[in-house]
Amino acid sequence: LPGPGLLPLLALLLALAGPARALQNVTAQLFGPEAHGTLAAFGDFNSDKQTDLFVLRGGNELVIFLADQKEPYFKPRVKLPMKSLGVTITSVVPGDYDGDSQMDVLLTTQAQSHGRDELSVFIFWGHNQTLDLNHKTMLNKTFHDEPLVMDFNGDLIPDVFGVTSDSNKPHILIGGNLSWHAALETQSKMYIPHSHAFIDLNNDFTADLFLTTSPNSKSIQFETWVNKDGNFSKAGKSKDMPSGAKVVGQSVFADFDGDGQSEHLLPVCEDETCQRSAIYLTKLGLDQWIPVLQDFRNKDTVWGFVPYQNDKSSTEISFPITLHIGDYNMDGYPDALAILKNTSG
Numbered sequence: 001l002p003g004p005g006l007l008p009l010l011a012l013l014l015a016l017a018g019p020a021r022a023l024q025n026v027t028a029q030l031f032g033p034e035a036h037g038t039l040a041a042f043g044d045f046n047s048d049k050q051t052d053l054f055v056l057r058g059g060n061e062l063v064i065f066l067a068d069q070k071e072p073y074f075k076p077r078v079k080l081p082m083k084s085l086g087v088t089i090t091s092v093v094p095g096d097y098d099g100d101s102q103m104d105v106l107l108t109t110q111a112q113s114h115g116r117d118e119l120s121v122f123i124f125w126g127h128n129q130t131l132d133l134n135h136k137t138m139l140n141k142t143f144h145d146e147p148l149v150m151d152f153n154g155d156l157i158p159d160v161f162g163v164t165s166d167s168n169k170p171h172i173l174i175g176g177n178l179s180w181h182a183a184l185e186t187q188s189k190m191y192i193p194h195s196h197a198f199i200d201l202n203n204d205f206t207a208d209l210f211l212t213t214s215p216n217s218k219s220i221q222f223e224t225w226v227n228k229d230g231n232f233s234k235a236g237k238s239k240d241m242p243s244g245a246k247v248v249g250q251s252v253f254a255d256f257d258g259d260g261q262s263e264h265l266l267p268v269c270e271d272e273t274c275q276r277s278a279i280y281l282t283k284l285g286l287d288q289w290i291p292v293l294q295d296f297r298n299k300d301t302v303w304g305f306v307p308y309q310n311d312k313s314s315t316e317i318s319f320p321i322t323l324h325i326g327d328y329n330m331d332g333y334p335d336a337l338a339i340l341k342n343t344s345g
Helices: 027-034
Strands: 012-017 020-025 038-043 052-057 061-067 074-081 087-095 104-111 119-124 136-138 148-150 159-163 170-174 179-182 197-199 208-216 219-228 231-234 252-254 263-269 277-282 290-293 301-305 324-326 335-337 340-342
Touching: 027 074, 038 087, 052 074, 052 087, 148 197, 252 324, 263 301, 277 301
Parallel strands: none
Antiparallel strands: 012 020, 038 052, 052 061, 061 074, 087 104, 104 119, 119 136, 148 159, 159 170, 170 179, 197 208, 208 219, 219 231, 252 263, 263 277, 277 290, 301 340, 324 335
């Protein structure tokens, strides 16, 4: 998925320390003296069935740490410096984009001369478990937002979905032959930053397309396009965001109630400064939003989400409100990890 959500390169491992559990810092054992940069993606780059790490350094260099059996357990083996191209890397998406069984790397970038409104995409082609700055393809279209990488046509080769700079409708770049096609017949404007998803929402074992759209500057809607034999058709009408929500975060999906169907979870703020935060739930076929959590108080402290700052003139990076779903306490139920701030004053 494409893009945002980069993590500092610090490894914490839950280890048993005597009879009690404790967090132990194992960064040195994993990375040795190379523990600097921003962790951007995971993937098995050299096909050894071990997970490798894709790390950004300085905004314009990609370093691939390959897994090893000896300390440090991740070693920087592949480096791709892009300073000479005059771009800043904004996301990293490993995948086999030409179907040759070798992992390639898709990078979205911002040209330093074009600002934040235009994202260029490079695909660096993997060859003999390495990357070459000269062995790449730069797509002939740019994007308004981070594209969504998914298998749109079911040929097991990743495709690239998004709104390009020469159109207001979403297009798809088909992996393999790298040909452009109109993706959907929709009049809706895509919301930026989007939280589109390629996920089975109607339990037919086929991935559907979930879109975040923006009918106007103050409203967000959600659309589900059902996949029927490779053809996508809109299911019902667009769903409005929860009433009273002033700031809307990224949509995520999880089987929240254990019924085998994925629910749509949405973090929101009910005021512009996120003094009042909430998490809502809905699903396909349900017309209402159900509040899952509205009280972020812990003893005398009130916590809230950190609102996204879409200031193109700012040099600081701001991330949308995001829930990271996982079973963090190993009890068999999905939990949510989020960044919060103290709003008590």
